[in-house]
Amino acid sequence: MKWLQNMIFIINYYLQRAHWLSLDVVVGAMVTHVIASRLPDGHGKVSWVSTALAGIAVFMIYVVDRLLDNRKPDHSPTPRHAFHVKHEGLLIKVLSGLGAVACVLLFWVPAKVLWFGLGLTGLVALYLWFAFKISVTHIAQVFKEPLVALVYTAGIWGPAILTQTTLAWESSVLMALYGLLAFQNLLLFSWFESLELEEGFSLAIAWGTETVSAALNWLLWLIVAGALCVLFFTSYRYCVRAAIVVTVMSACTHWLKRSSATALPDERYRRLGDGIFLITLWLL
Template sequence: MNWLHTTAFIIGYYLKRAHWLSLDVVAGAMLTHTIAQRMPDGHGKVSWASTLLVGIAVFAIYVADRLLDNRKSRKVDTQRHRFHAQHEPMLLKILAGLGVVGLVCLFWLPKGMFIVGLTLAVLVLGYLVVIFKTTLTDGFQLFKEPIVALIYTAGVWWTALSASAETPWESKVFMGLFGLVAFQNLLLFSWFESFDMEEGYTLAIAWGTETVSKILMWISISVCAVATVVLFSTTYRYCVRAAITVSVMSLANDYLKRKSASVLPNERYRWLGDGVFFFTLWLV
């Protein structure tokens, strides 16, 4: 049985480091981007170049954000930040290599996506500059969750919809619903972090954990209500499946909050929270 323990240890070792690199978030973004392109009937043309670029962009943003955190006078001391600091030279080389791959992908990118992507790139660059110049006690940190959710939604959905001549109403609704789930997910992490954070500010600390708890619940109710309307209004079976999926994702976020006692130790909520976006696998 020793080989089983060894195999489990090796798998756990690499999974943990993949999580520290936010590769689960990257995969979730690429899956969601694929779904957005398949809307509304599930047979929409999927651009491999844009899907790959979304993954590269999400990975680069998360890595750059942590590398910039490590260069601040008041560093964020977490396992993932220490991991990024330890492997910074290698990560910079990987980012440079992915940058070259991204430039090559631009030749296969639809024109509409290129314009939207360029706009988002400028906005993200400005966001990273502002984040680098702020400290843990700056009020701007309070807007981090909604801003990240907006950037994520725009990068995943807006780019996908920009390639189509016409955007069906279902796609617009699902862009809003997935955006709400992304914000709920980030707000949930903020809620969990507030129990351990000794200094600094998050939305959960600013608004209070009870208020944030109610907001998380109402997001689930809103997502499920709107998804139900879509379920009975759409003529596309693919959208019916998507409505069920986004509802389950939102309810799963709320369930994690209710099971806080068991998922808070060792930051299990991060693994499970990021894993919520893998519910979309059956739509790909």
């Protein structure tokens, strides 16, 4: 059975590094963009150029953010950040290559989507510069989770909605629900970090762990309530499936919080929390 143990070790080895590179988040973002493009009936036109650009953008933002973190004098390294330090030279080359590919793909993007993307890119660049300049001060941490959730939702859903000739109310509601889900996910990570931080600062510490815990509960019920509205009032079967998926994802996020004793060691909550977004694969 040693061959089986070796195989499990190899699979776990590559899955761990894929997670450190946030490839699970990238896949979840690309699938979510496809879902947003297909709404409301599941037959909407999908721009694979926009989908590829969404994946490239998410990957580049996460990698650049960690590379900048590693340059902060008061940064506490994690295995994920240590991996980026070790492979910084290669990652910079990959980022340069992906940047070149993205520039070529822009020629196939509609003008209104292009201007929207440039504006969003400017906002992200401004935040990364701001966060790097002020290091891990309280201001940066308090704004990080809400801003990341907003930018993530806008970047994934914005191009899809801009290319639709008519905007169904279900698309707007589901976009809001996915935004709340992204914030719930990030807030959960901050809550876990507050449990294991011996020094430093996080949003959960700023608000207080009890306040954040209550906020997470409210986010769950808001998402469930919004999903129920879609379930009861939509006439599109695809929207029903999308509402079920976002409810299941929010419930899994809540379950992860209730299983903190199991999820906290070795930062399992990060792998499980990011993996929750892969549930959207059911809608492909």
